Amino acid sequence: MLRLEHVVVNYGSIQALRDVSFTVEEGEIVTLIGSNGAGKSTTMRAITGLKELSGGKIYYEDQDISGWTTRKKVEHGIILSPEGRQIFPRFSVLENLKMGGYLRTKAQCEETLQVVHELFPILKEREGQAAGTLSGGEQQMLAVGRAMMGKPKLLLLDEPSLGLAPLIVKDIFHLIKQIREMGTTVLLVEQNARSALKISDRAYVLETGKIVLAGTAGELLRSDEVQKAYLGM
């Protein structure tokens, strides 16, 4: 479904991604793990068009999408839930969700809104509340819910568990599994490697802008290098 080939991204003279190549197949949950500054979020930004490529190609459903705008990618179902629960704090919960379907018709939005409310009942309860007053976990659910409103085929989740209490993290990962069961392919960026690998099919390890390890989630969970570096064993 998604294929990155030798992708290079620079921030000025700093090379953030160096020759990154990987694939995501339809219906999978694929995780990118890596420490801070490894280039995980830059990869997400490059895929969604928020950051220009300095080299390489990105293919989606066998089309070269390297030069596409973010808007065009959203229209084709590639949607990012950005790092740090970037909701619109002054909008109500319902307005935030509706903004997620900005490029879709009202009827399409209403239909998807029901699905999102089934997935996140708390967002229905809080729909009139200003989004900035939600708890951290609720804000994360809203961020994911807003991305779901665009009806993604490929959902990119950037650090969805960041700064959340362990119990909430468990809920979030459970929800990600549910989203995949609904037919959405998920590319996940996580520092919480253990939880992410448990729900993933495959994973890639990114270090200083390069893929250094790849395999099924089970293989990586058993890998000595991953255990030492990311699982604290």
Place this chain on the structure above:
Amino acid sequence: MNKIFEFCARNTWKLLGTLLVLLAVFPFVFTSSYILRIAITVLMFIVLSLSLNLLIGYLGQMSMGHAAFWGIGAYTAAILSTKLNVSSLGTFLAAMLVAGVFGLLLGLPVLKLKGYYLTVVTLGFCEIIRLVELNWMDLTRGSLGIAGIPPLNFFGKAFKSSRSVYFIALLLVIFTVYLVHSIINSRIGLAIMAIRDDDVAAASIGIHVFVYKVMVFIIAGMLAGLAGAFYAHYISFIDPSGFTTGQSMELVILAIFGGLGSIPGAILGATILTVLPETMRALMEYRGMIYGIIIVVMMLVKPDGLLGRVNFKYIRQRLSAEKAKKQEGKSHE
């Protein structure tokens, strides 16, 4: 205070109607040319404050160069009316067009800038425009200014009396409020405010951040240009000293004082801060200091401005939800 806001939210249309009637009878009740001059100035500053509020309050882009657009509008109207004898309708449209083009020119390079960097660029823009006004002698007459700008005239009829000018200013305010309100309450408005809250999140859901940012710069520039054209015809003399970075800062104060991202706030801020110095004329040299103290105290006590945190739309939604709940409770009984 909440009760007052709830009352206003419940009776918005009635209050608006009453306000319009009061504004319509105002020049017949207060006939002094001094009071009418203050009222006209207030109305013009409301247009400026609303246009700047679009940029700062709704788009979240701090601009310290708004007086430049005001000046561009004023000079466009002055030049066209004195040199080419163009009527006020023509000068108003031309002023909006020229200021809009400059809005585009400023909007394009500042798109990648945020915060302090953007502020510095807008300050520089204002200074460049002032220097052009000061030094392009053939066109602007430099520090001598342009005198003898004809009074407002539409369809061959001149509007010289303070009362008629007042009504034209009032029409400009109504037009601006309508335009800003329509933009803010549309899908475009939601996109603009989403960009303000988080431009990365806005881009990630497919909003054209680039297009909307430039669009707001253009519209804000056009409205300030319109105010400038009105000002030139009303005051009949302009020179570069009226459109400085200092004036830009005063416009920012108007917008912040009333409350960013609020139309009633922008109107209230412009009204209070224009009328206040006039009421303190008797205090002579102390009035500047008192004006400053009031602003400092206001920012300490209410940093969001008078109405910055008051969202009448949400209050209305909350009230109607409460009403629906009550009715549901009654029907259960």
